[in-house]
Amino acid sequence: MSYSLVDQVVLITGGSQGLGKQFAKKYYEEGRNCKIIIVSRSEQKLLKAISDITYYPLPDIDNNQFLLSVPKDSISTREINESGNELYYFPSDLGSYKGVANLFSILAEKSLLPTQIISCAGGSVPKLFVELTREELEAGIDVNYKTTLYVSHFAAQFIPSCHLILFSSVTAFYPFIGYSQYAPLKGSVKALASILRQELPYMRISVVYPGNFQSEGYELENMTKPEITKTMEGASQPITCEECCDKIIWWLKYGYDDITTDFIGWFLMSLDMGLNKHNNKSPLWFLQLLLGAITNLTAVPVHMLICSFQIRSWFKKNEDRRASSD
Ligand SMILES: NC(=O)C1=CN([C@@H]2O[C@H](COP(=O)(O)OP(=O)(O)OC[C@H]3O[C@@H](n4cnc5c(N)ncnc54)[C@H](OP(=O)(O)O)[C@@H]3O)[C@@H](O)[C@H]2O)C=CC1
Numbered sequence: 001m002s003y004s005l006v007d008q009v010v011l012i013t014g015g016s017q018g019l020g021k022q023f024a025k026k027y028y029e030e031g032r033n034c035k036i037i038i039v040s041r042s043e044q045k046l047l048k049a050i051s052d053i054t055y056y057p058l059p060d061i062d063n064n065q066f067l068l069s070v071p072k073d074s075i076s077t078r079e080i081n082e083s084g085n086e087l088y089y090f091p092s093d094l095g096s097y098k099g100v101a102n103l104f105s106i107l108a109e110k111s112l113l114p115t116q117i118i119s120c121a122g123g124s125v126p127k128l129f130v131e132l133t134r135e136e137l138e139a140g141i142d143v144n145y146k147t148t149l150y151v152s153h154f155a156a157q158f159i160p161s162c163h164l165i166l167f168s169s170v171t172a173f174y175p176f177i178g179y180s181q182y183a184p185l186k187g188s189v190k191a192l193a194s195i196l197r198q199e200l201p202y203m204r205i206s207v208v209y210p211g212n213f214q215s216e217g218y219e220l221e222n223m224t225k226p227e228i229t230k231t232m233e234g235a236s237q238p239i240t241c242e243e244c245c246d247k248i249i250w251w252l253k254y255g256y257d258d259i260t261t262d263f264i265g266w267f268l269m270s271l272d273m274g275l276n277k278h279n280n281k282s283p284l285w286f287l288q289l290l291l292g293a294i295t296n297l298t299a300v301p302v303h304m305l306i307c308s309f310q311i312r313s314w315f316k317k318n319e320d321r322r323a324s325s326d
């Protein structure tokens with residue numbers, strides 16, 4: 001199943017901001033005959049995204065010509081731009097099974113079952129584990145795992161075949177201090193994809209493992225991110241959403257299904273090249289495996305020693321600071 005921006009019905013979860021919005025913009029501007037449906041919880045954010053992408057001023061979209069669900073039979077089929085791309089939005093909490101069920105029944109009813117799904121909804125609250133609240137822990141599971149799990153489940157049940165593009169994170173290869181609310185769920189997305197590839201061989205299933213990129217979510221996570229987490233992820237300098245989106249599209253067109261967005265991400269994936277990595281189309285596949293095997297035996301143990309030293313001294317420094325402020 002080759003990747004293209006032509007004649008597609010693309011469902012973009014988390015399409016109201018950040019990378020999801022960037023993908024919507026890409027299809028709208030560079031696609032041909034595409035129907036683009038962006039979904040997120042907040043209608044306000046979705047409207048703002050529509051306005052940013054189409055350059056329609058906000059008051060003009062108040063008549064809801066872009067809204068997918070209501071009023072039911074007045075869905076606009078007007079070609080919105082000269083390339084025949086149509087943009088719709090649908091507010092829904094995809095962390096709820098009912099929310100996803102409702103979305104898919106409307107898509108089916110409107111003959112808009114997707115040919116591509118970009119499952120971009122996600123986000124992290126980086127903090128030390130003991131400092132996380134119950135709400136934050138639950139949001140981590142809902143936003144990062146349930147959205148992807150439920151959308152994949154409905155796609156498997158209702159769509160004969162489609163290209164599923166799931167968003168994990170480099171932290172799935174390397175979970176580290178500060179990401180307890182997030183990395184385990186991104187690891188779950190990776191495991192889910194491995195199983196779905198075996199159970200749904202007629203679907204194309206791609207997994208993206210991004211490193212840092214600038215987005216509204218990234219700005220927000222940096223407000224709670226512990227210093228030690230910032231230090232440890234320093235090698236992944238944030239790129240722009242535009243660059244991130246273009247890189248992902250490049251790899252998808254090239255036929256890759258395990259995709260990273262920076263060199264450190266690619267390198268960390270090489271350390272994780274064991275079972276169920278589907279990069280066989282890459283001429284670099286064997287080299288990457290070999291590099292990973294050698295590094296796992298040599299540099300990784302040294303790196304882990306340095307890390308535990310760094311973490312211990314960070315805790316010590318913080319304790320000293322706490323003790324002196326008491
Ligand atoms: N930025 C980064 O550095 C990295 C990001 N990633 C991953 O890439 C993806 C995109 O990231 P980014 O652009 O930064 O994300 P943002 O946090 O900027 O945007 C997240 C989007 O998801 C939507 N969303 C959140 N929860 C739900 C829900 N329950 N149901 C429906 N929509 C929801 C939000 O809208 P609303 O609030 O309206 O629901 C928003 O549109 C995410 O999966 C993220 O985890 C991975 C590695 C690095």
Ligand SMILES: CCCCCCCCCCCCCCCC(=O)[C@@H](N)CO
Nearest residue numbers: 124169170211212233235236299300303
């Ligand atoms: C020999 C071994 C060398 C190892 C080097 C280690 C470098 C670690 C880089 C980790 C980058 C993590 C980015 C997280 C992005 C993300 O998912 C968040 N922004 C959440 O949104």
